[in-house]
Amino acid sequence: MLLDGQVAIVTGGGRGIGRAIARKFAAEGAAVALAARSDNELREAVAEIRNAGGRAVAVPADLARETDCDKIVKAARDAFGAIHILVNNAGIYGPVRMIEAIAPRDWDEVLAINLRAPYLLCRLVLPEMYQRKSGSILNISSVAAKAAFPMNGPYTASKAGLLGLTRTLAAEAAPAGVRVNAICPGPVTETRMSQELTRAFADYFHSAGDEVLNRMLENILQRRPQTAEEVASAALFLASDQASAITGQTLNVDGGMAFC
Ligand SMILES: NC(=O)c1ccc[n+]([C@@H]2O[C@H](COP(=O)([O-])OP(=O)(O)OC[C@H]3O[C@@H](n4cnc5c(N)ncnc54)[C@H](OP(=O)(O)O)[C@@H]3O)[C@@H](O)[C@H]2O)c1
Incomplete structure (x- = not known):
C-alpha cells in the first residue's frame, strides 16, 4: 500500500473531491x-472509511x-x-459577480478559507515534518488560477496565491526533506461547488445550466468533465513516495485545458 503507516489531514473531507481523496488515502493505508464545518457529512465520510476497514x-x-486550524492539527x-x-x-467559490460588485467582507472570506487557512495549517505541521525530515503537502488549486474567466475574482486570486505559496513552501521545505505540490482540477461537475456554480452562471447569462457547461467542455481536449476520483488518484501519486523527486510543481488534472 502506498501510504502505509502515514497520517494525513484532509480539509474539506466531508464531500466532493476531499472525500474522494480521504477515501483513497485510507484505502492505501493512511489514517x-x-x-469541515458540516458534522453530518464528516460523520458519513468517516463511517464509509471505517466500514471499508480504514x-x-x-x-x-x-x-x-x-x-x-489549531484544533484540527491537535485532533489529528x-x-x-x-x-x-x-x-x-x-x-x-465565493460571489459570482464582477469585481466592482464584490463586497470586501466576501473577498476576505474567500481568501481566509482558500489561502489563509492553508498557510495556517502549514505553519502548524511543518515543524514536525522538518524534525522528521519528511512530509508531503498538497494544495488543491484550480484551473481558474491559470485561465481567464469572468466573475470569480477572489476565487482566482486565492487559487493563484495558493500556487505561489506552493512554490515558496517547496523552496523552504526541500532541504528538510518535505515536498509541497499543487493540483489544478478542471470542472469536477459531480460536486456541490461545481453544481452551484453552473446554476449561478446560468442565472447570470439567462441560459440553461447545460449550455454554460457545454461551452466550457468544448475548450477541454477530452471534451468531458473530470471526476473527484481522478483528482484523488493524482493526489495519491503526489502525496506518496512515488513522487519522491517532485516538489514545487502543479499537476493539471483538467483533461487538457491549461498548458502551463
Ligand atoms: N469542483 C470543481 O469543479 C473544482 C475545480 C477546481 C478546483 N476545485 C477545488 O477543489 C476543492 C474541493 O472542491 P469541491 O468541488 O469538492 O467542493 P465541495 O463539494 O463544495 O466541497 C468543499 C469542501 O470544503 C469544505 N469547506 C468549505 N468551507 C469551509 C470552511 N470554512 N471550513 C472548513 N471546511 C470548509 C466543505 O465543507 P463544509 O461546507 O461543511 O464546511 C466541503 O467539505 C476546492 O478547493 C475547490 O476550489 C474544485
Missing part, C-alpha cells in the same frame, strides 16, 4: 483526519478561524500520533 476521525472546524495528533501528509483541499 485520515477529515475537517482509520479515520472527523474534526468539525471552520477554517476561517485560526483556533479551529491526538488520534494518530503524528502528521505526515497535509491536503489543503477545502474551498469556497
Whole structure:
C-alpha cells in the first residue's frame, strides 16, 4: 500500500473531491483526519472509511478561524500520533459577480478559507515534518488560477496565491526533506461547488445550466468533465513516495485545458 503507516489531514473531507481523496488515502493505508464545518457529512465520510476497514476521525472546524486550524492539527495528533501528509483541499467559490460588485467582507472570506487557512495549517505541521525530515503537502488549486474567466475574482486570486505559496513552501521545505505540490482540477461537475456554480452562471447569462457547461467542455481536449476520483488518484501519486523527486510543481488534472 502506498501510504502505509502515514497520517494525513484532509480539509474539506466531508464531500466532493476531499472525500474522494480521504477515501483513497485510507484505502492505501493512511489514517485520515477529515475537517469541515458540516458534522453530518464528516460523520458519513468517516463511517464509509471505517466500514471499508480504514482509520479515520472527523474534526468539525471552520477554517476561517485560526483556533479551529489549531484544533484540527491537535485532533489529528491526538488520534494518530503524528502528521505526515497535509491536503489543503477545502474551498469556497465565493460571489459570482464582477469585481466592482464584490463586497470586501466576501473577498476576505474567500481568501481566509482558500489561502489563509492553508498557510495556517502549514505553519502548524511543518515543524514536525522538518524534525522528521519528511512530509508531503498538497494544495488543491484550480484551473481558474491559470485561465481567464469572468466573475470569480477572489476565487482566482486565492487559487493563484495558493500556487505561489506552493512554490515558496517547496523552496523552504526541500532541504528538510518535505515536498509541497499543487493540483489544478478542471470542472469536477459531480460536486456541490461545481453544481452551484453552473446554476449561478446560468442565472447570470439567462441560459440553461447545460449550455454554460457545454461551452466550457468544448475548450477541454477530452471534451468531458473530470471526476473527484481522478483528482484523488493524482493526489495519491503526489502525496506518496512515488513522487519522491517532485516538489514545487502543479499537476493539471483538467483533461487538457491549461498548458502551463
Ligand atoms: N469542483 C470543481 O469543479 C473544482 C475545480 C477546481 C478546483 N476545485 C477545488 O477543489 C476543492 C474541493 O472542491 P469541491 O468541488 O469538492 O467542493 P465541495 O463539494 O463544495 O466541497 C468543499 C469542501 O470544503 C469544505 N469547506 C468549505 N468551507 C469551509 C470552511 N470554512 N471550513 C472548513 N471546511 C470548509 C466543505 O465543507 P463544509 O461546507 O461543511 O464546511 C466541503 O467539505 C476546492 O478547493 C475547490 O476550489 C474544485
